[in-house]
Amino acid sequence: MxxxxxxxxxxxxxxxxxxxxxxxxxxxxxxxxxxxxxxxxxxxxxxxxxxxxxxKAETACDGESYHCILCEHYKYNDFYSDHICILYKKLALGTQRPKQTMACRCQYYKLNQTLMNHNIEEIEKDIEVVKDFMDML
Structure with a gap:
């Protein structure tokens, strides 16, 4: 599996x-x-x-609630206050970890049920959640 x-x-x-x-x-x-x-x-x-x-081992965990739990962690632990910024980035061809991030678009979302039900990883593989867009520049 x-x-x-x-x-x-x-x-x-x-x-x-x-x-x-x-x-x-x-x-x-x-x-x-x-x-x-x-x-x-x-x-x-x-x-x-x-x-x-x-x-590490075979498990019955299906990851169904993974994104909701991740958003809850941000929300209730005050990790990013009550907003998160989703930064869509481009990677240079053939690299896994870019030295510089080239921002395409950054959008702030208020943490609510709509975002918590949204599968962040389906937006784009290379999304990085950041506290502040300026931290990435």
């Missing part, structure tokens, strides 16, 4: 971790856990595919 690919999970202290925050050197510094089922995750940092987290 093909596993769901995740870009966020929790570390051992309950902090939200984005796969892009890791490196080959730091990915084994702590354990990572699924937002939905709480089972252990592994960081997949390949050279051909986009980086992602996957479950």
């Amino acid at each position: 093909k596993q769901i690919k995740y870009s966020y999970c929790l570390d051992g202290d309950g902090n939200l971790v984005n796969i892009k925050m890791l490196s080959h050197e730091t990915r084994h510094n702590c354990k990572y856990y699924c937002l939905q089922c709480g089972q252990e995750m592994v960081a997949n940092l390949g050279t051909k595919k986009a980086w992602y987290f996957s479950h």
Whole structure:
């Protein structure tokens, strides 16, 4: 069975971790856990595919509530106040992690049920949620 690919999970202290925050050197510094089922995750940092987290062991977790839980984490932990900015970015061909982000569009959304029911990862693979658009310039 093909596993769901995740870009966020929790570390051992309950902090939200984005796969892009890791490196080959730091990915084994702590354990990572699924937002939905709480089972252990592994960081997949390949050279051909986009980086992602996957479950360490076979699981019945379907990821159905993953995005709602992610938005709830932002909302209730005051991670980005009551708004998030979705930055649509372009990657240079053949790169996984750009040194510079070329912004195409940035839009702020108020966290509400509409956004929480929206599958953020289907918008575009290379979305990055940022606190402030200016942080990326």
